[in-house]
Amino acid sequence: MVNSLGFDRPPGETRVVVAMSGGVDSSVVAGLLAREGYEVIGVTLQLYDHGEATFRKGSCCAGQDIHDARRVSATLGIPHYVLDYEERFRKAVIEPFAESYALGETPIPCVSCNQSVKFVDLMEVARDLGADCLATGHYVRSRIVDGKRQLLRPLDGDKDQTYFLFATTAGQLDFLRFPLGNMTKDETRELARDMGLVVAEKSDSQDICFVPKGSYSDVIKKLMPEAEKPGDIVDGHGRVLGQHKGIIHYTVGQRRGLGIASGEPLYVLRLDAKTQQVVVGPKSALSARTVRLRDLNWLGPRPLAEMADGNGLALEAKVRSTRAPQEAVVNIRHGEVYVTLIAGETGIAPGQACVLYSDDGADAQVLGGGFIAEAVPAALVA
Structure with missing residues (x-):
């Protein structure tokens, strides 16, 4: 007998750790597995606490979200643990994000979080708890193809999260399960309502969780005050068109807020951290x-x-x-x-x-x- 998670044993003999962020997706995963009879343990990682960010609509892994994860676990009757990973998250995700941004890059911290904290540290916790696998609320699928577990796009293309999980290793895939891969978001919310979960109507996480007001530069200035260096705005030939207060305030493709007059629309083409130059040009050059x-x-x-x-x-x-x-x-x-x-x-x-x-x-x-x-x-x- 192979159960729904691919193990050759009854659900009741299979221990699963569910990564619970406090949102509707991971909550439904915990509910589905508990309903099927698996031995479910909910684990929430406290990743940051930036005051107002902990109660910001669309945030995750902070104050209100931890409270919601606890309430869901109580409703489902499963054990739930909260682990303080703020220091680890800061070193593995937030600081590299700031350093990358200061170099003129456009980093994706959600990928870094999955690479390190969620799929390394949390996986280690799951193994320490004697779990057979770690289940998450990501909208992706995995299955065995020619004897090897592969990562695939989900049924709901609008919720496809494979872009953020590309760095998942083959070894990690063997231990991970994604129960929502064959469901739509509407179906997930309907299940949350059916289970009586308080998070059924909760908004999805948006933007970057540790940026309270959506201002990347504010976070970077706080962590790296020296990163805000003034410099020149130049065209593709190096001609100076204006001045800026720091490349951390710009991103490639940006048009608004350049503060320079031109006969045609100008866009940020690249950011040069060595010279502190913002290079601009026509849209075609992008x-x-x-x-x-x-x-x-x-x-x-x-x-x-x-x-x-x-x-x-x-x-x-x-x-x-x-x-x-x-x-x-x-x-x-x-x-x-x-x-x-x-x-x-x-x-x-x-x-x-x-x-x-x-x-x-x-x-x-x-x-x-x-x-x-x-x-x-x-x-x-x-």
């Missing part, structure tokens, strides 16, 4: 087709070097969490991984993720991905 990746995590059935022959490996890729994958080709050149986007993209910035898929279908497998080290402007690609 276009890029090829990106170089760093820190590649490969989940494919065979090594990338084998799959990417002389013509490269054709697949699907995306550099925006909210966009559908597009046709792309991966090549390895001099030990570096390059992804060419067939249709191109605008506003690509270092630090963003490029996630690779087997195809653009609803059942597509996540082949892996990496962080963008640089984007090559379309005009420079032969």
Whole structure:
């Protein structure tokens, strides 16, 4: 007998730790598994406490959310533990985020959080508790393909979170389960209502959890006061067009708030941390087709070097969490991984993720991905 989580034993003999953020998704996961008869243990990590952020609509892993996770666990009749991981979260996620932003990059802290705190530290806690697996409320799917557990896109394409989980390793996938992968968000909320959970109508987490007012620069200035250095706003030829108060106030693709007069709309093309320059230009200069990746995590059935022959490996890729994958080709050149986007993209910035898929279908497998080290402007690609 194989149970719904893939173990050859009854649910009652299977211990599951559920990562409970205090939101509706993870709460429903705990409820579903408890209803099926699994031995469920809820664990919530307290990751930060920034005063008003703990009660901000759309926040997670802080004051009100911990309280909600406790109430849900009490309703379900499962044990619940809260672990203080503020120091670990600060060192593993917040500080690297600030350092990356100060270098002119556009980091994705949710990926870093999954890479470190959630899928390393919390997984270790689950194993210490004798769990057979760790279940989360992510909208992704996983299943065994040719003897290896693979990560796939979920049924609900609008809630697809594979972009934020591309760095999950094969070993981690073996221990993880995603019970919501075959459900829609509406179905999840309906289940929450049916279970009588207080979080049934709770808003989804939005933006970056540890940024209280949505102002990245405020967080960076607090952690790295020296990062706010004034400099020049220049065009593509190096001509000075104006002054700025620090590159931490700008992002690639930004148009508003430049404070310079021009006969045509200007956009931030790149940020140079060494010279403290904000380079601007026309929208056409934002276009890029090829990106170089760093820190590649490969989940494919065979090594990338084998799959990417002389013509490269054709697949699907995306550099925006909210966009559908597009046709792309991966090549390895001099030990570096390059992804060419067939249709191109605008506003690509270092630090963003490029996630690779087997195809653009609803059942597509996540082949892996990496962080963008640089984007090559379309005009420079032969």
